[in-house]
Amino acid sequence: xxxxxxxxxxxxxxxxxxxxxxxxxxxxxxxxxxxxxxxxxxxxxxxxxxxxxxxxxxxxxxxxxxxxxxxxxxxxxxxxxxxxxxxxxxxxxxxxxxxxxxxxxxxxxxxxxxxxxxxxxxxxxxxxxxxxxxxxxxxxxxxxxxxxxxxxxxxxxxxxxxxxxxxxxxxxxxxxxxxxxxxxxxxxxxxxxxxxxxxxxxxxxxxxxxxxxxxxxxxxxxxxxxxxxxxxxx
Amino acid sequence: xxxxxxxxxxxxxxxxxxxxxxxxxxxxxxxxxxxxxxxxxxxxxxxxxxxxxxxxxxxxxxxxxxxxxxxxxxxxxxxxxxxxxxxxxxxxxxxxxxxxxxxxxxxxxxxxxxxxxxxxxxxxxxxxxxxxxxxxxxxxxxxxxxxxxxxxxxxxxxxxxxxxxxxxxxxxxxxxxxxxxxxxxxxxxxxxxxxxxxxxxxxxxxxxxxxxxxxxxxxxxxxxxxxxxxxxxxxxxxxxxxxxxx
Numbered sequence: 001x002x003x004x005x006x007x008x009x010x011x012x013x014x015x016x017x018x019x020x021x022x023x024x025x026x027x028x029x030x031x032x033x034x035x036x037x038x039x040x041x042x043x044x045x046x047x048x049x050x051x052x053x054x055x056x057x058x059x060x061x062x063x064x065x066x067x068x069x070x071x072x073x074x075x076x077x078x079x080x081x082x083x084x085x086x087x088x089x090x091x092x093x094x095x096x097x098x099x100x101x102x103x104x105x106x107x108x109x110x111x112x113x114x115x116x117x118x119x120x121x122x123x124x125x126x127x128x129x130x131x132x133x134x135x136x137x138x139x140x141x142x143x144x145x146x147x148x149x150x151x152x153x154x155x156x157x158x159x160x161x162x163x164x165x166x167x168x169x170x171x172x173x174x175x176x177x178x179x180x181x182x183x184x185x186x187x188x189x190x191x192x193x194x195x196x197x198x199x200x201x202x203x204x205x206x207x208x209x210x211x212x213x214x215x216x217x218x219x220x221x222x223x224x225x226x227x228x229x230x231x232x233x234x
Numbered sequence: 235x236x237x238x239x240x241x242x243x244x245x246x247x248x249x250x251x252x253x254x255x256x257x258x259x260x261x262x263x264x265x266x267x268x269x270x271x272x273x274x275x276x277x278x279x280x281x282x283x284x285x286x287x288x289x290x291x292x293x294x295x296x297x298x299x300x301x302x303x304x305x306x307x308x309x310x311x312x313x314x315x316x317x318x319x320x321x322x323x324x325x326x327x328x329x330x331x332x333x334x335x336x337x338x339x340x341x342x343x344x345x346x347x348x349x350x351x352x353x354x355x356x357x358x359x360x361x362x363x364x365x366x367x368x369x370x371x372x373x374x375x376x377x378x379x380x381x382x383x384x385x386x387x388x389x390x391x392x393x394x395x396x397x398x399x400x401x402x403x404x405x406x407x408x409x410x411x412x413x414x415x416x417x418x419x420x421x422x423x424x425x426x427x428x429x430x431x432x433x434x435x436x437x438x439x440x441x442x443x444x445x446x447x448x449x450x451x452x453x454x455x456x457x458x459x460x461x462x463x464x465x466x467x468x469x470x471x472x473x474x475x476x477x478x479x480x
Contacts, residue, residue: 055362
């Protein structure tokens with residue numbers, strides 16, 4: 001055999017498997033985000049108006065709805081929502097801290113989070129995702145730049161923001177750190193940003209689930225088993 | 235099953251489970267109630283019992299006072315407003331000197347303090363008002379609670395549709411916080427019936443339902459058991475958190 005033939009027949013490099021921490025953290029998040037959004041909507045339903053102000057100012061209403069459809073609410077009423085929401089919020093924060101800490105210490109972070117080498121390819125990655133029909137390059141199990149950017153924004157941006165805007169609604173927290181709700185435009189503004197952060201999570205989740213669906217069962221199974229399997233019949 | 239329909243099944247099953255869950259109501263009668271109540275303890279430890287719990291709520295200038303302050307009360311007895319001229323405040327329980335005061339006596343005997351703070355309702359809205367009255371701590375110093383006292387219970391005059399009276403409680407440590415008031419004025423005028431006449435509690439570092447209105451009796455106790463359903467307040471007996479810092 002010539003050297004050229006050896007290159008052609010060499011198998012592609014295997015992408016690293018997903019560690020168990022990543023997979024557990026991921027699925028825990030999937031459950032928690034649904035619980036937080038549903039219970040959050042039950043809480044929101046008690047006063048379904050959002051303001052951009054400190055106290056509730058009728059001259060600064062962002063939007064107001066009659067109520068939330070009951071199939072979207074988790075917990076059934078305000079306090080049912082609150083109990084689920086605070087339990088899920090603690091688990092979400094702990095899960096997020098553990099995952100982020102592990103990822104920051106891991107040598108794998110370049111595989112998941114956006115780094116300088118990805119930035120030149122980011123524009124083309126965005127365009128590739130917007131083109132229909134969708135025709136994304138097979139990256140052999142590696143994440144494309146838009147994926148990495150999305151995960152970075154959600155993990156280090158949206159998640160801490162949703163927790164911090166939640167804390168800004170606490171009268172006890174506000175007493176100790178009054179500069180934080182003030183920075184957000186007031187306690188009612190914090191409630192609005194918290195709601196919009198939830199909308200961001202819903203948008204991310206829908207896009208993410210859609211992309212997993214389009215990528216095939218092997219991609220989905222990789223977040224369960226950790227391994228990339230041979231692409232089977234779709 | 236082919237991979238395609240297996241995937242369809244999984245996503246349908248997932249959506250169905252979520253839809254089923256949203257039909258469920260979680261309340262103290264639910265089997266799973268206890269699976270969620272631990273979070274209150276963590277909130278209390280992180281916010282109430284930590285140094286964060288000692289911080290006073292932000293004080294606002296008069297210009298920030300809300301023009302609209304929603305009213306939330308249960309039902310008052312008939313002709314409550316006309317009965318106010320006979321109102322007295324009983325202060326008792328585990329104290330060295332149980333006392334009774336008229337409104338005039340409260341105004342004369344204790345320092346008059348004003349505090350303009352934001353009221354955060356558990357429903358989600360907020361309103362700013364100026365509250366004037368006496369410090370709860372000054373009243374407690376007068377009656378001298380016994381060392382075993384852990385809670386200050388405020389019994390109110392309003393009742394729900396079943397005749398269950400409203401009441402609330404706060405921890406004895408919080409009660410001595412200089413910002414915790416027994417208010418008899420709101421925004422410079424005597425407290426209206428809507429807002430809790432003649433006397434209401436104001437503890438701005440916790441949600442509004444802890445600031446009991448229509449107070450007629452204050453009781454200092456070592457345990458919340460035996461009062462109402464034993465959870466430390468009317469709303470707490472319905473399932474709301476006793477620690478309402480968040």
